[in-house]
Amino acid sequence: MAKIIPFKAVRPTRAIVGLVAARPYQSYTVNERESRMDYNPYSFLHIINPGYKYDQVITGEERYKLVRNRYLEFKEDGVFIQDKKPSFYVYKIVNRFGQEFNGIIAATSAEDYEKDIIKKHENTIAKREKTFKTYLQTVGFNAEPVLLTYPDNDVILSIIKDTQKSHAEFEFTMTYKDTHYLWKVDDEATIATIQSEFDNMETIYIADGHHRSASSHLLYADEKTKNANHDGSEPYNFFMSYLIPESDLVIHEFNRLVKDLNGLTKEAFLIQLDSLYRIENRGNIPYHPSKPHHFSMYLDGEFYSLYLRKKRYAFNTALDELDAHLLYKTILQPILGINDLRDDNRIEYVNGRHEMITIKSSVDSGEFKVGFGMCPANIKQMKHIADEGLKMPPKSTYILPKLRSGITIYEF
Known part of the structure; x- marks a missing residue:
């Protein structure tokens, strides 16, 4: 039984979301990163590469603390705002090849990862897991969802398609010509229906993001041990995921x-x-x-x-x-x-x-x-x-x- 919950996402404003969104840090060359940060003060790269501000390379926990500082500055400056109600987020990507991906961004359970309800198919490196766990504990947020996949489900598909009939909260195109759309789902009855459908699924699978999910599980295990009043509802019990149906997944070699x-x-x-x-x-x-x-x-x-x-x-x-x-x-x-x-x-x-x-x-x-x-x-x-x-x-x-x-x- 897969447990997912809505959450109050922190999001860029509609006007600048396309400027904020960034690919994973390591996917850029050094020149690409520097060019984007030189000419785009809103790029999320400024948060995850805080040493740019001081024109030096900063590593380890010192870097993590500065990441936290840059993130708080983005919030203070109104680049990021937080939704007032817990929500699911219907998310669509249409890439330059015409491939379309439709799914739901939600908070998924670290306990489900532990119990193998969320299943894995790749090995992870323990050192990387621990390093990223420390990073998460310091910065206090997930900014890139883990990609999970679930068996095709007509009820969830119907909700996604009905939601997409309304005006999208976000619609923007990246430099690689991928167009992104986001809709907020905060209706309690719809949320309950989505949760019920996932609750009926015995397993869901990690498609991409094994180290991020493993690190989130380490964070959960660590924080649970330290919290004498742990009850399972704390935010550290969950990590952000993008859940898409199996038929939407595209696999290359x-x-x-x-x-x-x-x-x-x-x-x-x-x-x-x-x-x-x-x-x-x-x-x-x-x-x-x-x-x-x-x-x-x-x-x-x-x-x-x-x-x-x-x-x-x-x-x-x-x-x-x-x-x-x-x-x-x-x-x-x-x-x-x-x-x-x-x-x-x-x-x-x-x-x-x-x-x-x-x-x-x-x-x-x-x-x-x-x-x-x-x-x-x-x-x-x-x-x-x-x-x-x-x-x-x-x-x-x-x-x-x-x-x-x-x-x-x-x-x-």
């Missing part, structure tokens, strides 16, 4: 680029591949796989198709069926010697929204020796892996929508 052949010649490498794959040289014709367990490869100026010899590989779990894991277990680890997909600097990742020509140009440049492409995972695979308590390798999925920071803020 992450393709792999490797810098060397682990000491092998091209011929020796192909011979080792042959034991597990049927290999066809496609010459200079770009090939993209159309079936699970098929891979594309670009090596030494030529494209190859790789078809798994299934009698040589055992499918025992849902994870075994995942192509990102299959590539790791059959090629990247045993042949190319890449054991740590997260930290090995010999491997890099390119999201599947880019064509195979990106793989080709990266290898042709000499920076990489070989590139691999695969089919994307699907929501059914993600759920099966989560249901079995297993975890995907890093960079297994590139999931849309990508959310912005600073549009709705949850305080605790």
Whole structure:
């Protein structure tokens, strides 16, 4: 039974919301960040990069305290205002490719995360979890929702569509040509209906934001221990999420680029591949796989198709069926010697929204020796892996929508 609650969001004013909203901090280059902060005093980047004001890099808890200060200044200056009634927020994104995402921003339960009602499919790094927990405790807010997905639901869909018939609180377009819309839902009967529908769901799934949700759970566990009067209603019991139906989720693959052949010649490498794959040289014709367990490869100026010899590989779990894991277990680890997909600097990742020509140009440049492409995972695979308590390798999925920071803020 998934528990969600409305909350009083802190939001930018309608006039400047498009100036405030920002992509995740690490998605900008240094030049992009500096340019936006030079010319846009309202950007949320000013809050999360407070050292810009003093023209220096500030890290650790000193930075967190300054983030809190910049946030309070935005509130004092009227850039942010807080809604007077607890609300859900219907949110729509239409990207430049015409893909549309519709869902509800709400506060979701850290206890549900603990009980595995909110299910995970990716491993997290304990150090990052603890660092971000400390950050949350210091700044006192969530500014970017965790992306959660739920089974398609006709009642919730009807509420979303009916809400969207009214004038949107926000409507703005970002520089990447994604248009965002927000509607406030504060009618108590409608709120109760939405909560009841989620209460009937046995599980919901994290699509994107595993570290943010894990850190919010650590915060909840820490604050609960310190609070002798804890009753489960405190704001730290929840974290902000954007919940969308499974049919709205778009999943791309992450393709792999490797810098060397682990000491092998091209011929020796192909011979080792042959034991597990049927290999066809496609010459200079770009090939993209159309079936699970098929891979594309670009090596030494030529494209190859790789078809798994299934009698040589055992499918025992849902994870075994995942192509990102299959590539790791059959090629990247045993042949190319890449054991740590997260930290090995010999491997890099390119999201599947880019064509195979990106793989080709990266290898042709000499920076990489070989590139691999695969089919994307699907929501059914993600759920099966989560249901079995297993975890995907890093960079297994590139999931849309990508959310912005600073549009709705949850305080605790």
